[in-house]
Amino acid sequence: MIGSPRARRTATLLVCYGIVGAFMVFFLFPPYWMALTSLKTNQEIESLEGIPLIIQQGATLKHYRDLFTKTDFLVYLKNSVLVTVPTVLVSMVISVMAAYALSRLGFLGAGVIGTGVFLVYLVPDSLLFIPLFKVIGGLGLLNSKWSLLVVYPTAIVPFCTWLLIGYFASIPRELDEAALVDGANHFQMLVRIFLPVAVPGLIAATIFAFTVSWSGFLYPLAFIYSSSEQVLTAGTVTSLIKGDVYHWGGLMAGALLASLPPVLLYAFLMDYYISGLTAGSTKA
Amino acid sequence: MGRVSPDTAAVHAAAPARVTPARARLLVRLRSRSAVGIVMTLPLILLIVGLVAYPFFYAIYLSLLNKRETAFVGLDNFRFLLTRDTFWLVVQTSFLFTSLAVLWKAILGLTLALVIHTLPPRGQRVWRGLSLIPWVMPLALSSLGWWWIYEPTHSALNWVLVLLGFSPKSWLAEPFWARFSVTLVNIWYGTPFFMITYLAGLKSIPQELYESSAIDGANAAQRLRYVTLPMLKNIIAITLLFSTIVTLATFDIVRVLTRGGPREWTHLFGTYAFELGIASGDVPLGAAVSLFMFPILAVSAFFILRGIRRSTS
Numbered sequence: 364m365i366g367s368p369r370a371r372r373t374a375t376l377l378v379c380y381g382i383v384g385a386f387m388v389f390f391l392f393p394p395y396w397m398a399l400t401s402l403k404t405n406q407e408i409e410s411l412e413g414i415p416l417i418i419q420q421g422a423t424l425k426h427y428r429d430l431f432t433k434t435d436f437l438v439y440l441k442n443s444v445l446v447t448v449p450t451v452l453v454s455m456v457i458s459v460m461a462a463y464a465l466s467r468l469g470f471l472g473a474g475v476i477g478t479g480v481f482l483v484y485l486v487p488d489s490l491l492f493i494p495l496f497k498v499i500g501g502l503g504l505l506n507s508k509w510s511l512l513v514v515y516p517t518a519i520v521p522f523c524t525w526l527l528i529g530y531f532a533s534i535p536r537e538l539d540e541a542a543l544v545d546g547a548n549h550f551q552m553l554v555r556i557f558l559p560v561a562v563p564g565l566i567a568a569t570i571f572a573f574t575v576s577w578s579g580f581l582y583p584l585a586f587i588y589s590s591s592e593q594v595l596t597a598g599t600v601t602s603l604i605k606g607d608v609y610h611w612g613g614l615m616a617g618a619l620l621a622s623l624p625p626v627l628l629y630a631f632l633m634d635y636y637i638s639g640l641t642a643g644s645t646k647a
Numbered sequence: 648m649g650r651v652s653p654d655t656a657a658v659h660a661a662a663p664a665r666v667t668p669a670r671a672r673l674l675v676r677l678r679s680r681s682a683v684g685i686v687m688t689l690p691l692i693l694l695i696v697g698l699v700a701y702p703f704f705y706a707i708y709l710s711l712l713n714k715r716e717t718a719f720v721g722l723d724n725f726r727f728l729l730t731r732d733t734f735w736l737v738v739q740t741s742f743l744f745t746s747l748a749v750l751w752k753a754i755l756g757l758t759l760a761l762v763i764h765t766l767p768p769r770g771q772r773v774w775r776g777l778s779l780i781p782w783v784m785p786l787a788l789s790s791l792g793w794w795w796i797y798e799p800t801h802s803a804l805n806w807v808l809v810l811l812g813f814s815p816k817s818w819l820a821e822p823f824w825a826r827f828s829v830t831l832v833n834i835w836y837g838t839p840f841f842m843i844t845y846l847a848g849l850k851s852i853p854q855e856l857y858e859s860s861a862i863d864g865a866n867a868a869q870r871l872r873y874v875t876l877p878m879l880k881n882i883i884a885i886t887l888l889f890s891t892i893v894t895l896a897t898f899d900i901v902r903v904l905t906r907g908g909p910r911e912w913t914h915l916f917g918t919y920a921f922e923l924g925i926a927s928g929d930v931p932l933g934a935a936v937s938l939f940m941f942p943i944l945a946v947s948a949f950f951i952l953r954g955i956r957r958s959t960s
């Protein structure tokens with residue numbers, strides 16, 4: 364029994380929406396459950412009665428209030444911002460300069476460096492955190508948030524450089540040779556010609572730098588042990604858990620708020636985010 | 648990349664014949680290119696040499712020392728690890744975790760990409776956007792959310808299981824279920840990356856291929872088998888290798904959910920190295936554990952590079 368093409372198309376669509384729906388439940392249940400828990404009263408979280416998947420005894424902002432008044436959450440937030448802003452700036456400056464030089468100024472070894480950059484991008488943080496722990500100790504930066512400013516660029520710069528090389532390579536060479544004849548120096552050329560054309564790439568690279576710096580967990584966990592120096596990820600995981608009594612409401616409020624900046628950035632700049640994410644595979 | 652273009656080389660060669668002041672200036676500038684290039688790349692090179700290459704060799708050096716880092720003990724740390732049951736458990740967990748997680752992420756990611764690709768274009772944006780949320784949330788923090796989901800008495804997962812007539816599980820306390828739980832979170836986190844990559848791949852397949860296969864009377868399964876999959880072959884291979892590296896190096900999920908427990912059944916190389924090197928203070932042994940990851944990473948990286956070279960040439 365074969366239906367009309369139109370009926371078959373409708374059936375296909377229904378199946379597709381069913382599958383997409385199932386994926387959405389899987390993907391979005393954890394954040395939903397976190398948000399729900401953060402708004403429930405402690406009595407409701409502990410209660411074994413009723414349906415846990417909705418709020419039945421009224422929502423409360425108590426966990427959020429407590430987070431700001433009774434925990435070090437604001438200290439972690441401040442430290443995360445203090446680490447992330449200079450990390451992003453330094454990483455972007457290094458990446459832009461290197462990408463410009465590697466894509467335009469042919470010099471001996473540029474090709475080898477380009478390949479090297481890509482290989483370094485593949486090095487995960489859990490491979491080198493132990494020697495880096497010793498290096499950070501040698502620099503006198505153990506238990507300081509500034510240790511992160513030293514190590515995060517190693518995770519950010521290779522990818523950003525590689526991404527920007529791709530963007531710069533798409534700018535026609537006639538443009539910079541004309542500028543050179545007009546007497547522009549390399550700095551002027553980079554700022555006036557390359558950066559304006561590569562804005563989408565710069566945004567994608569900046570988002571990547573921000574996300575890596577904000578979400579990093581292993582390095583702060585390994586290098587920092589004082590609450591006053593800790594950043595949001597490691598701080599939320601290690602110190603908002605008090606003894607044996609898990610403050611689920613407060614914990615989820617903290618985890619959710621700390622997750623918000625990258626999620627918001629993503630929500631507003633989704634297309635740039637995705638272009639950066641897929642650059643590796645589609646350009647490849 | 649980064650080669651002097653033929654035009655520039657021609658200017659270079661022809662210049663000495665007729666040297667006008669403007670040409671001379673241009674010549675100097677072109678010669679200074681190399682110097683400027685090296686100066687501009689210097690921060691990158693220093694960063695890679697100082698904070699990646701040097702730590703790598705330093706890790707090898709550290710792994711050859713005794714616990715107090717006072718004496719050279721050769722390969723004793725590696726030999727010691729190979730005699731320990733816990734270490735072999737870590738190897739087993741890492742292998743199972745990585746292979747199962749990568750396989751499921753690829754299957755689910757491809758399925759979702761194909762399904763979204765079939766939907767009307769206007770809606771695709773929304774589904775694609777929502778799908779990426781697990782990937783965008785900081786993993787340590789979403790793992791905290793999963794930790795609470797897995798809580799056995801007050802949380803959602805067991806409540807739903809009981810509702811459906813199954814017996815509740817103590818997710819993170821039983822070895823099998825703990826491994827399952829950790830793998831599930833990794834699949835949740837990584838599937839969006841596969842989906843978005845495959846979706847970009849699907850969009851780049853020329854529509855004519857499908858049209859001509861439709862004329863040949865190919866059904867949906869045949870189109871998938873003979874058009875879509877061959878066209879995505881390279882992207883699939885690169886994502887699998889790339890994900891193998893990232894998944895093998897997983898740290899956040901295990902550290903937050905189980906800290907390697909119960910009885911070391913969920914430790915991966917990264918978390919076990921952390922436990923030994925940072926938490927217990929045996930830096931050389933921790934460095935040795937991390938280094939066991941290196942051969943797998945190197946082989947994957949080699950094939951990724953080859954795959955990329957092949958598709959660009």
